[in-house]
Amino acid sequence: MKIYHLSTGPLRVNSYFLVNENTNEAIVIDSGENYKKIKQTESDLNVKIVAVLLTHAHFDHAGNAKKLQDDGAAVYISKIDAKKLLNEQNLASDFGRTFDYLTADHTFSDGDILNICDIEIKVIMTPGHTDGSATFCVGNALFTGDTLFLESVGRTDFITGDKQVLVESVKKLFALDGDYSVYPGHEEFTTLEHERKYNTFVDYD
Ligand SMILES: [Zn+2]
Known part of the structure; x- marks a missing residue:
């Protein structure tokens, strides 16, 4: 499995392609707002997107999900945030954006193991930014949205956000054994060990 990264849309969401190099199939984590850029990457990598996994339903992360679903990809999101793909809690209207509403193909819950394109993805529910936010664990990588x-850490002032819940979710990640590469939904990559030491938003020892 190989991980490719691109930054998409005005809010610079990190989208990730997880590629099975044996089958040239790809999973996209957070499809972002820039459909052209996602399709260009699909073509550049010479892969077929078979699934879209969403860390949460906010428009800047889920903006392309309907178009990619129409192209044949199966869309996965938590049971809780799936509802936000069909209502204004995806925040698109608050930010003056259009959003193609969609019904997810699959929903998941905490602890679920997804096996897509022969890639095993463990779901760790990490609510707080939204009440249905998820982190995906793939090998030694964490996709934290x-x-x-x-x-x-993420903002908690949007609808269904909760700061205390978010802090508990981050502590849940910090409590995982060993180190992980951390691929967040915005900005630079980090590692779990770096965050255990230097993240001042969450007291941890
Ligand atoms: Zn968000």
Whole structure:
């Protein structure tokens, strides 16, 4: 499995391609707002996107999901945030954006193991930024969406956000054994060990 990264849309969401190099199939984590850029990457990598995994339903992360679903990809999101793909809690209207509403193909819950393109993805529910936010664990990589950033954490002032819940979610990640590469939903990559030491938003020892 190989990981490719691109930054998409005005809010610079990190989208990730997880590629099975034996089958040239790809999973996209957070499809972002720039459909052209995602399709260009699909073509550049010479892969076929078979699934879209969403860390949460906010428009800047989920903006392309309907178009990619129409192209044949299966869309996965938590049971809780799936509802936000169909209502204004995806925040598109608050930010003056259009959003193609969609019904997810699959929903997941905490602890679920997804096996897509022969890639095993463990779901760790990490609510707080939204009540249905998820982190995906793939090998030694964590895709944290808007839960955990480099020396920071996600906003909790949007609808269904909760700061105390977010802090508990980050502690849940910190309590994982060993180190992980952390691929967040915005900004720079980090590692779990770096965040355990330097993230001042969450007291941890
Ligand atoms: Zn968000």
